[in-house]
Amino acid sequence: MPSNHFSRREFLKRNSLTGLGVVLTPSLVAKTVEHTTTAPPFSLAEPPALMGGKPVRTKAWPTWPIWKPETDEKQLLEVIRSGVWSRAAVVTEFEAKWAETVGAKRSLAVVNGTNALITALMQLDIRGGDEVLVPPYTFIGTVAPVIATGAMPVFVDVDPETFQMDPAKIEAKITPRTKAIIPVHILGLPANMPSILAIAKKHNLVVIEDACQAHMAEINRQKVGTFGDAGCFSFQNSKNLAIGEAGAIVSNNDLFMDKCFSYHNYGNPFGMASGVIGAGTIIQGNKQRITEYQAAIGLAQLKRLDAETTLRNENAAYLKAKIEKIPGIVPYKLYGNVTRAAFHLFPFRYKKEGFKGLSRDTFLKALSAEGIPCSKGYATLNNMPYLNDAFQSKNFRQLYPKAQLDFKNYVERNHCPQNDRLCNEEAVWFTQNMLLGTKADMDEIANAIEKIYTHADKLLSVK
Numbered sequence: 001m002p003s004n005h006f007s008r009r010e011f012l013k014r015n016s017l018t019g020l021g022v023v024l025t026p027s028l029v030a031k032t033v034e035h036t037t038t039a040p041p042f043s044l045a046e047p048p049a050l051m052g053g054k055p056v057r058t059k060a061w062p063t064w065p066i067w068k069p070e071t072d073e074k075q076l077l078e079v080i081r082s083g084v085w086s087r088a089a090v091v092t093e094f095e096a097k098w099a100e101t102v103g104a105k106r107s108l109a110v111v112n113g114t115n116a117l118i119t120a121l122m123q124l125d126i127r128g129g130d131e132v133l134v135p136p137y138t139f140i141g142t143v144a145p146v147i148a149t150g151a152m153p154v155f156v157d158v159d160p161e162t163f164q165m166d167p168a169k170i171e172a173k174i175t176p177r178t179k180a181i182i183p184v185h186i187l188g189l190p191a192n193m194p195s196i197l198a199i200a201k202k203h204n205l206v207v208i209e210d211a212c213q214a215h216m217a218e219i220n221r222q223k224v225g226t227f228g229d230a231g232c233f234s235f236q237n238s239k240n241l242a243i244g245e246a247g248a249i250v251s252n253n254d255l256f257m258d259k260c261f262s263y264h265n266y267g268n269p270f271g272m273a274s275g276v277i278g279a280g281t282i283i284q285g286n287k288q289r290i291t292e293y294q295a296a297i298g299l300a301q302l303k304r305l306d307a308e309t310t311l312r313n314e315n316a317a318y319l320k321a322k323i324e325k326i327p328g329i330v331p332y333k334l335y336g337n338v339t340r341a342a343f344h345l346f347p348f349r350y351k352k353e354g355f356k357g358l359s360r361d362t363f364l365k366a367l368s369a370e371g372i373p374c375s376k377g378y379a380t381l382n383n384m385p386y387l388n389d390a391f392q393s394k395n396f397r398q399l400y401p402k403a404q405l406d407f408k409n410y411v412e413r414n415h416c417p418q419n420d421r422l423c424n425e426e427a428v429w430f431t432q433n434m435l436l437g438t439k440a441d442m443d444e445i446a447n448a449i450e451k452i453y454t455h456a457d458k459l460l461s462v463k
């Protein structure tokens with residue numbers, strides 16, 4: 001038997017810590033996925049798993065979120081037992097640590113990333129009738145906040161090599177109504193901030209970074225979220241810093257942060273956003289506060305974020321170098337000034353010409369069957385019914401000329417062909433938790449893609 005074959009006993013030993021039950025019902029605490037340092041034996045001659053062959057991988061992937069009772073529970077239990085559950089010292093501690101982590105003067109924790117964006121937009125005075133430039137290659141959580149303020153989202157097409165808003169396409173979209181740009185560091189890869197900031201400066205536009213997927217990503221050693229007027233983060237369950245639900249705004253501007261704080265607490269006085277004594281509630285507010293136990297979970301997760309980010313960067317670079325040799329696989333590009341990415345997702349473009357014309361859908365099915373979870377990612381956000389719903393609303397009808405609310409015309413004006421190609425034909429993603437595995441895990445991803453490449457002609461017959 002070749003030396004890299006496991007005996008059955010060794011196989012059981014290696015996998016006993018995982019156990020089938022754990023794989024089927026992942027438990028947060030009992031989870032211990034054992035990772036081998038070398039990929040198991042693999043043969044390109046084996047038929048694709050989608051056609052009945054042996055899958056390249058059968059092991060579980062690292063699960064997410066991570067919870068380690070030994071290190072993570074002390075402060076959380078203290079908070080729960082204290083009975084102080086509403087915003088107090090632990091939230092303030094989390095905000096200070098988050099500001100320090102990203103290198104911003106201030107941070108404010110709010111209920112989620114969506115409301116971080118709404119709060120930032122409103123306190124930078126983006127309101128009904130304004131136009132806000134956004135990329136179409138993003139999560140709805142970027143665009144819904146723009147509409148919530150009554151402003152009009154205007155879509156700027158993406159650079160397909162980086163998946164980010166293309167600075168070269170921004171100026172053509174600027175009108176006298178344009179007030180802000182929301183660059184999104186989508187997939188955790190930094191957007192081209194130097195170019196975007198230069199355009200914003202020239203046209204006097206507010207810049208709000210959507211860094212909801214880009215915790216600790218850097219351009220020239222400066223963390224994203226700190227380049228614009230405000231940076232917004234999400235700590236939703238899937239994000240690289242997971243609390244379940246929560247978000248944060250960061251900025252160096254004290255007056256702006258005081259106003260955000262006030263807004264997130266009903267508009268009550270805070271710092272420079274203060275009325276005279278006894279004035280009561282002073283600005284139009286909302287309630288966006290997070291709880292003490294959410295902050296305690298965040299502080300526990302924050303201790304691991306740097307090491308996890310390093311591991312994701314190492315594995316992403318290793319995987320990229322392996323799969324970019326396969327014809328038809330074009331991994332993400334980072335801009336030259338990027339010193340670190342967050343890799344909330346690992347993206348590549350799938351060119352079916354390299355795979356004998358095999359459709360992306362069948363490629364994804366075949367890759368999943370090999371034990372490699374994957375997705376085609378976002379659908380086009382610039383032509384969905386939510387936009388027309390907003391245009392039909394009383395607010396929008398009172399704010400905008402009728403011609404601007406013609407949905408068919410809007411969709412034409414906001415056509416983004418590069419984004420269409422990414423969404424409808426080419427993009428493929430792996431999720432960030434997979435990048436927390438070993439080099440052997442990355443080898444298995446590359447092996448599975450190579451196997452599908454080798455058998456592409458046979459897979460063409462799969463419906």
Ligand SMILES: *Cc1c(COP(=O)(O)O)cnc(C)c1O
Nearest residue numbers: 112113114139141142212234236
């Ligand atoms: C997750 C996300 C949001 C919204 O954050 P929530 O905490 O889920 O509200 C906004 N923009 C992007 C790009 C996101 O990925």
